Amino acid sequence: MPQSQTRFSAEGLIIKEMNVGESDRLITIFTREHGIIKAFASGAKNIKSKKAAGTSLLTYSAFQILNKKGTFRIYEATPIASFFTMGTDIEVLTLSQYFCELALEFAEDDVPNEELLRLFLNSLHFLTKEKRYPPLIKAITELRTAAICGYMPNLIACDGCGKFEENIMFLSLKNGKLYCEECKKPDNCVTIDKTLLSALRHIVFSEFKNLYSFEIPPKSADMLSKITENYIITQTDYNFSALQFYNTIKEQI
Numbered sequence: 001m002p003q004s005q006t007r008f009s010a011e012g013l014i015i016k017e018m019n020v021g022e023s024d025r026l027i028t029i030f031t032r033e034h035g036i037i038k039a040f041a042s043g044a045k046n047i048k049s050k051k052a053a054g055t056s057l058l059t060y061s062a063f064q065i066l067n068k069k070g071t072f073r074i075y076e077a078t079p080i081a082s083f084f085t086m087g088t089d090i091e092v093l094t095l096s097q098y099f100c101e102l103a104l105e106f107a108e109d110d111v112p113n114e115e116l117l118r119l120f121l122n123s124l125h126f127l128t129k130e131k132r133y134p135p136l137i138k139a140i141t142e143l144r145t146a147a148i149c150g151y152m153p154n155l156i157a158c159d160g161c162g163k164f165e166e167n168i169m170f171l172s173l174k175n176g177k178l179y180c181e182e183c184k185k186p187d188n189c190v191t192i193d194k195t196l197l198s199a200l201r202h203i204v205f206s207e208f209k210n211l212y213s214f215e216i217p218p219k220s221a222d223m224l225s226k227i228t229e230n231y232i233i234t235q236t237d238y239n240f241s242a243l244q245f246y247n248t249i250k251e252q253i
């Protein structure tokens with residue numbers, strides 16, 4: 001092996017794939033060790049290729065990667081878990097793709113973020129394997145991503161008077177602060193009842209091992225999912241195409 005070429009191992013989730021030429025693919029991997037890495041997978045489009053299974057979208061794999069002057073090539077890819085759902089559940093498939101878009105926006109090149117990777121792996125697991133109610137998993141993923149990546153709302157108490165809880169409170173999507181009826185500001189506030197407030201607090205403050213262990217009625221989960229979605233969009237100004245598609249589908253269900 002020439003000296004300019006080094007080989008390293010990494011584990012990660014494939015969050016984007018793009019065909020390049022006849023039989024190459026450029027895949028984007030959210031790795032445990034190095035954050036986002038883009039690497040070429042030669043011959044991976046060929047179904048007989050040993051690498052094909054390990055380099056497919058929404059697969060978590062162990063990789064051997066060659067680094068040749070800053071260009072990465074997959075040398076070996078061994079699949080560990082696949083979250084790709086074959087079949088007809090378009091809601092689950094679209095949400096999985098939305099989670100990939102979130103990861104692409106929030107994970108960084110060369111910066112490991114194990115907490116965020118763990119969140120996406122668990123959310124995909126609960127969405128595709130455990131078949132939990134999709135809007136609930138969506139809400140957990142959106143708000144916890146925001147909290148991990150510097151957009152944590154302040155849900156401890158009313159920002160005006162310190163009141164901990166009332167039947168109805170208000171969250172400002174703009175500044176991420178909580179208000180009671182008397183203290184609320186006219187700007188972009190959403191109304192939240194006790195169920196929604198405790199769900200929001202759970203998602204932001206709970207230990208990771210307890211993050212997914214709560215249930216709320218589907219109707220509340222739908223409202224929660226709208227709030228977390230509007231929160232993350234207001235805070236970041238990002239535009240997620242899979243999310244728009246997801247909302248189109250939901251309108252038709």
Ligand SMILES: [Zn+2]
Nearest residue numbers: 158161180183
């Ligand atoms: Zn108040």
